[in-house]
Amino acid sequence: MAITKLMNIKQGRRGGSKHLNNSIRYIMNPKKTNDGELIGGNSGFTPQEVYQVMMDTKLDWDKLEGRQGYHFVISFQPGEVNEEMAYQVIKEFCEEYLGDDFDYVFSIHNDQKHMHGHIVFNSVNRMSGYKYRYENGDWEKYIQPITNKICEKYGLPPLEFDAETRKGKSYAQWQADKKGAPTWKKIIRADIDYIISISGNEEEFISNMEKIGYQIRKGDSQKHGAYFSFRAMEQKRGWRSYNLGSGYHYEEILSRIRREKFVYKNPRSPRIRFYKMKRINTHQAVTQFQKKRIRKIYFVSVQYHNIKNPYAVDYREVRKSLLHIDQLWENINYLKQFQINSYAELLDREAKIKEQEKALKNQIYNKDFLQDNEAYIRYKKLKEMLSEVPESDDSFEKILDELEELEQDFPDAILDGSEKVEQMEKKLQSIRDEKRIIRQIKKEEEEDKLFYTAAWGQPTEHTYQNSKKKEVQTQWAKTK
Template sequence: MAITRIINIGESRSHGKTSFASAGAHLKNSLEYILNPEKTNAGLLTGSNISTDPGEAYQTMIDTKREWNEILGIRDDDAKKSKLLGRQGYHMVISWSPDEHVDAQTAYQVIQEFCQEYLGDSYEYAFSVHTDQRHMHGHIVFNSVNRENGYKYRYEKGDWKKYMQPLTDEICERYGLEKLVYDERRKGKSYAEHAAEKDNRMTNTRIIQNDIDYATSHAASFEEYLEIMRQFGYEVRAGQSKKYGEYLTYHMPGARNARSDRNLRRRDYKLGRGYRMKDIEERIRLKDFTFFEHKKSPRLKSMKLDGSLEKRTYMNRYQVRYVRRMQHASGAFYTLKNPYKVDQRQVRRDMLRIDRLARECRYLLRTNLGSIEAVKKRLADVRMMETFLIRDLKIAQRNAGETDPALKKNMNDLKLKLALKNDLDNEYENMEDDLEKLKDSYTSGNFDREPEELMRQLQGVREEKKILAGIVREEKEAADEADRLREKSFEKGKEMALYVRRY
């Protein structure tokens, strides 16, 4: 199930001003990013119809823009007409879910065919497959100027649904991959946020949803609901959309204004079903305000257990201290007499920190690591494992990508014979069938699943490394904070001693 996204690459500006000499800086950076050898198996998973060298590819795209300026008699610094200014190119991403286990070779074939069919020879492009994340994904960067007619590519609203995604689905089906199942609720979510929700981690969207649930359950009217949200530190604004109608935008505590901190604001139609303005009004209206007395639970006198009790495991002092740190972070803001003294901007950041501390606590208890020295030693071992896995993965991918030269030669010879053969000839169909068989052998080869298994192992090792690095970072921050408090206490003691001497 591949998902296609397109992002425009604008011109680079310095202090609000544009220079045609540096307008393509974002285009250059995009090419350098997608063709990075560290992300593309040392450059083996890259392709282009111009060059896989980012510098050469960028220069070719700029030369095309400049040539069409000369042909059309447009000055390079003409702010309205120059091909060197304005939109520089487009960055497309085709990605798959980690659950699909798409291998790098298949992803490369899909993206290569997408470029050939969607862009053809009209636009200069470079593409790559990145293997540095949990999910297999590829990038395409293409020039905004058509090298055949000089027109700029224009993305119209709805092109994604009409042309781009159906083409991706068609190519995926050729390789036995699933088509996209379009989910309206996923609209507007980044992959990182989607992955975090899938792993049951805290996100800004979940924080807003939880706050809305609380405010809805405690409000007797929509006006009271808005007041509770404002007490939480939210700025709630109403808006109108042609597609979605009336909506609310929630600016989280800490968002400075409507145009900054995009990650700290959400429109209600991106929060999912049940969080639109009309849905909230309906939830408040239908809410049952009847309260029931909590009955006391009966005392348990005896209980029969099937099987034997497992031996209870106890936490060591280091684990107890780490769990206590998480509990302190969880309850510190609710022990204040005046909750309005809490910095609302910090509260939401600390909620994400609490979620991270909880994952780290579970890891420490599961692995029974009893000291920071043991954590650092494990981190060093995990980093060494990651290095070896990356090396083995590159070797496996290189071996899997090797194809029999004789097979390739036979296929090319058969292609040439077919081109010279009359398609009405009886032998033509037999030759075409033979070519299809050779193509299947060439594209699939005799690939084993070893690269995929190594990739899954590498993903698990990187996830463990992330948790361990977070624990080490948390310990360092705690030690720095203790040193700061100790120094502050020492300075205060010196001031007090000086005061006593004087008086």
Template structure:
């Protein structure tokens, strides 16, 4: 936050203080609160632009957008735009300990390309800048803990989807009967019951629920206090009275995907992701409404499939089958020939170090979720030290490259197998972009609802949603 590089501090921002001293103190307080003053203290990212491409104000917007998108309020952070070089660049420093969970941030090789690069690409596109290139380094061994924790905290569940449906239905309902008909239009089967503890309740079940849970209904009181029958009725009444008492939470940000080319295969995969996030607002058939909700439960995998197809410019299932055959052949060849070169030229200590290096890599890749923060950092440091010790050793480098290639091929194989297995689903995706109006959303059935809710209309035949 050097004033000589930041226009006397005008090109700096933090979510935890206004000076280097106050920011540092805030970060230390977070560490002390969770008794995690040990290990890695913080992380430093640098975002640089080509000379003359970006001005100070735009760089500030990029820095702010990136920190809000990637770190949010989960970590203490500060960033500064430096104008002391021909190329404008942003320094971002953030605490290693989350101020919400007390968990430590984690980063492993490949996370920049997998989870951070898409964010910078989206932001650069927003401000008319060219996409950034990741500067690779042998020393970057560390999983984005932001992604690690978000994958669990923000993972879609049926409870979350039901809550979002209820929130949306309330915004377009004029009374409780209207609300029930809209929820049935979304595909829900509803049952009203009486609980000694909770009183009158609604149980929601949906055909999109997995087979294992197909008979399970979610009772409204298990969804939270804002989703009980009495509270839903209050919220509808308050909305009609224009009293804004409840903010509808966002489902999630749509993941960044490159634009598909104009062939049906790529468009179907692209639309599948988009529709999963916007299913409440699109003119989808009931079958597609159900499919979109089911897709949300595995949205990261589905987005990965779409991104793979678009980036590799694959045009049909036949090209996927061809590539799968090639990948399987490469994997078989690697298994037949072995990954490592001869170890005859290595000493006993070097052989032991190499085995330890591969052992740690395997632990971090397969058991990361089971490790404590301290164990993860210790193993990461040991791995980094071993990599640094032998980074000039061609045998070690060769082995690392082969293992990395094998892992990449194996991941590609899994993606291709999923795509081919989901062929009927992908082919069923409609190219629907029409947004439902409030009036259209309310045109379900005029039949009154009763306590058994057995009068659910068959919307497959009656209308498109």
């Protein structure tokens, strides 16, 4: 078996512990864990309970800020273990390594060809209040002996661990990679790939990287040897080359500089003997409100980068624009999907989904607060009685009538079981995604002043169109 990821769970951009909550819900997904049978830990039985226990520990020690938790993934080779053995291995690892010091939850996911286990544990030690800290050498000193002992006990090969993956990544970075979204790591790697192809030696490589806006520093690590540190102007900290993955270590970069050269090949047009085109009507009307974002993509793409002299391109703006374009496309697709044609309709949609979110939360989370409710306790007891009493019994109808009367007081999520709750959780997540996109669109509206006002202070379509026409003409003239 092998640990494939060691991830730290950071705070969200606006603070809080949403990443911790999301990771707990992810590893406890009933569809991946035999409807919850392959879940264990010392912090509770539901995602809400586990999350609350971890937050209570943070609150007790007044350590709500900073890293929120850690996420380990332990994988097994296909056919190496069954579900029961995998569960026992992860369970014993948690008991030995984390014990009673940290709140944790673990699970076995069997939704892929290879069995793999997830462990999420709190960043705060519930006994001492100190924060968990992983340092270089901890693997060999503390974790490796535990895993070797467990592997030997169950007749498994020793745990192999690739130093490349030991460093791990943040939960947000992992999510971005999973969704295929652009990240700084991907952008830096792409820039390095291009500069390698046009550089003849190390000095040229460093010089060319500096020309496109990077600060380059050479260093020497006792563990990794020589390395480059790359920091774009927009970043607070640099990326060391050995953290960028295979092919980007210091020696590998120098080797690639010697081997890889940029060659432009003129593409050959294919020989076509006969082709009959069919008329397909794919035209869809685009409203003025939606056109604003499409126009914005054009200006983001062209305004800064369509320059005859490639050395005059501001590559810092290029990198920012790549992320911005990805966001704008997401916004456009959202507006088209829900046929939102104006800012007023966007606000109406926002108000509508907020009401839906509130209703869903009430249905999902009310169950946690009903555990001590007398009516709910009576309801569960009647459900058990109904399953034991035959329909021919005189008391069956009486129990059923009382049960139906009580059901009117409880949300659907409680009555329909975990499957209904899971559907609501998915709906809730989609609403959160919608709210994020709506916030982006509203921010664009405010920053770019897309609404133009007439003398009386109210936006008018005629005023907007005239102003936008002048803006387009001005921008077009600049690009020529």
